Amino acid sequence: MRKKKWKKVLIWVASVIVVLGVGGLFAANYAVDKLISTLAADLENDLMNEVVTAVEENSNDPVDGSDKTTTYTADEIANPSDDQPVGSVDELVESEQGRVDSAQTDSSTQTEDVQSKDSYQAEVPVDKAKVIQEKITVGEKAQLTSVFLExxxxxxxxxxxxxxxxxxxxxxxxxxRSLILNRLSPEQYDELIQIAKKYGMSQGKSYGEVIEEK
Known part of the structure; x- marks a missing residue:
């Protein structure tokens, strides 16, 4: 009985940390991962349903047997013969160039997405919490847990x-934040807010700055 009660306490503490926007900061990694996975479950299920629906719709589309693609080698593209339709070769070259451009665009977009993961956002989306879950250190988890339990x-x-x-x-x-300000000392708040700032979950304003704004 006591063991079950302690597990509930661990989950509650992990919830506090997620609310503060410093995502998944708890010494017991299992408790943190479990909590964040729960928060993300609805979003992931929605995405999976959209993918399944799209696949089913595509499978029902009629297939035009007359739409066939002619394949050319690199030499044939560079030196087309007289019996090869020039337009087809040109279209293939343009298609390949389009694929290269698309790949470069996708790569650039992915790089921007990774960089934006650690940038500050006013709201805390579920996907960002998942990224932070993977990055946060054990020492930082232990630091926040100690303060919250106390x-x-x-x-x-x-x-x-x-x-x-x-x-x-x-x-x-x-x-x-208002609740936390009423419970933590200025020193405790400033220490924890720096962790939040590190992962883009806070602007890093000190206890004194927040009080002045209020």
Missing amino acids: ELSMSDIKDLQALASGGLSIDEKKEA
């Missing part, structure tokens, strides 16, 4: 857990 009550953790479900809107982040 300063937050079970009621606080339950409130933050409720906010954590389904990602975080801007208003929910403000509500969670």
Whole structure:
């Protein structure tokens, strides 16, 4: 009985960390991974359903047997013979060039996506929490866990857990931050907010700066 109760406490603490926008920061890696996986489950299911629907629709499309593609070798493209349709060769060259351009564009887009993962976002999407889950260090998890277990009550953790479900809107982040400001000391808050800033989940404003804005 006591063991089950402790597991619930671990999950609640992990929920607090996700709400704060520092994603999955908990010494018990299993508890963190389990929580973030739960938050992302709905989004992943929706994406899978969209893919399955698209595949089914494509499989029902009629196939035109007259649409055939002629394949040419590199030598044939460079030195077309008289009996080869010039237009077909030109179209193939343009098609191959289009593939190269498309590949370069996709590569550039992927690079930008990776770089943007650590940039600050006002809202906390589920996919970003998953990326941070993979990057956060064990030491940082332990640091946040120690502070939360010491300063937050079970009621606080339950409130933050409720906010954590389904990602975080801007208003929910403000509500969670207000609760944390009332519980942590300025030193504790400033230490934890630097971790959040490192992973693009906060602008890194200090305890004093936030109080002045309020």
